[in-house]
Amino acid sequence: MNPTLLYEKVRQAVxxxxxxxxxxxxxxxxxxxxxxxxFDVGRLTVQEALRPLEADGSIALVEGRGYFVAGDxxxxxxxxLGGFTRTMSDRRALPTVRVLSRSHRAAGPLHARTFDVxxxxxxxxxxxxxxxxGTPFSFEEILVPADLVPRLDEMELxxxxxxxxxAYYGIHLSRARQxxxxxxxxxxxxxxxxxxxxxxxxxxxxxxxxxxxxxxEFTRTFTRADRAEFDVRFSRDPGSG
Numbered sequence: 001m002n003p004t005l006l007y008e009k010v011r012q013a014v015x016x017x018x019x020x021x022x023x024x025x026x027x028x029x030x031x032x033x034x035x036x037x038x039f040d041v042g043r044l045t046v047q048e049a050l051r052p053l054e055a056d057g058s059i060a061l062v063e064g065r066g067y068f069v070a071g072d073x074x075x076x077x078x079x080x081l082g083g084f085t086r087t088m089s090d091r092r093a094l095p096t097v098r099v100l101s102r103s104h105r106a107a108g109p110l111h112a113r114t115f116d117v118x119x120x121x122x123x124x125x126x127x128x129x130x131x132x133x134g135t136p137f138s139f140e141e142i143l144v145p146a147d148l149v150p151r152l153d154e155m156e157l158x159x160x161x162x163x164x165x166x167a168y169y170g171i172h173l174s175r176a177r178q179x180x181x182x183x184x185x186x187x188x189x190x191x192x193x194x195x196x197x198x199x200x201x202x203x204x205x206x207x208x209x210x211x212x213x214x215x216x217e218f219t220r221t222f223t224r225a226d227r228a229e230f231d232v233r234f235s236r237d238p239g240s241g
Contacts, residue, residue: 006041010049013039018058018069025168026155029059029067062159070160097158100127100192104146104153111143114207115215122146124153126162129192136194138223139185148216162217171210178206185222195224 014035017023029035035046050067053059060070103125112119126142142162144152149169157165166173183203184190190197201222208217 006039006045007049010035010039010041010046011052014049014053015058018053023069024150025069026157026160026165027069027151028065028156029069031066060159062156065156065159068156068159096131098129098131099158100129102126102153111218114143114218115145117145126157128157132227135227136192136224137227138221139189139193140222141220143218144216166210166216171216173208173216174211174213176206176208178204180204183222189222193222193224199225201225 014023014029023029029050030038032043032046036043039046050059054061054067057070059067061067105123105125107115107117107119107121107123109119111117111123112121115121115123122145123143124146126140126144128140128142129136130138130140144162146152148171149155149165152165155165163173181203182200184197184199185193185195185201187197190199193201195201202225204219204221204223206217206219206221207215208219210216
C-alpha cells in the first residue's frame with residue numbers, strides 16, 4: 001500500500017477513537033509498537049501519523065511515558081476563580097509537575113463537611129510537587145471525590161492540570177473559596193520543598209465549586225515565600241458608605 005495511505009489510515013483510526021471516546025482524555029495511547037502491530041506498519045509510520053494530532057493539540061507527548069490524549073483545554077481566570085494571581089519569580093522558567101503519590105481515603109468528619117458527603121465517601125488524595133527552572137516551587141495535596149472523574153487515579157496528572165481534566169469531562173468550575181496563612185512544614189515535606197523546617201511557607205487552602213454548586217476539589221498548597229509573588233485585587237462595593 002502507498003505509504004501516504006498507510007499513514008492516513010493510522011491517523012484517521014486514532015482520530016476516530018479519540019472522538020468516539022475509545023481513547024479518553026488524560027489517558028495514554030497504545031504504544032508505538034502496539035499500534036504498529038495492530039495496523040501492520042512500521043513504528044516510523046505510526047510516528048508520522050501521530051505528528052498532526054500532536055500539532056493540533058489532540059495528543060501530547062510525555063517524555064518517557066509516550067503519547068496521551070489531551071482533550072480540549074480550558075482557559076482559567078485565576079482572579080475570578082481563585083482570588084489570587086500567582087506569579088513565579090522567574091516568568092521565563094518552564095514549570096514542571098511531578099506526582100509524588102496517589103491514594104484513597106475516607107472523607108471522615110472534617111472532609112465530609114467540606115464536600116457535603118457521608119464520612120465514608122471515598123476520596124482520591126493526590127500529592128504533587130511543582131517546580132520552576134528545576135527548583136521546587138510548591139507542594140500540593142489535592143482531594144477529589146473518587147467517583148467524580150472515571151479512573152482519575154490512572155491519569156497523567158503531571159502533564160495535565162486537574163482543571164483541564166475537569167473540563168474534558170464537562171465539569172465546569174464557577175467559583176472557589178481560598179484562604180492564605182503562614183505555616184511551617186514537617187521535616188519530610190520541608191525536605192521535598194527544599195526549605196528548612198523552621199522556614200515559614202505560604203499555605204493556601206482552596207475549595208472549588210462547579211456550576212451545580214458541588215464541591216469538586218479541596219487543595220492545600222504550600223509555597224516557598226522566596227519563589228513566588230501573589231497579587232490580591234480589591235474593588236470598592238458600590239453600595240458601601
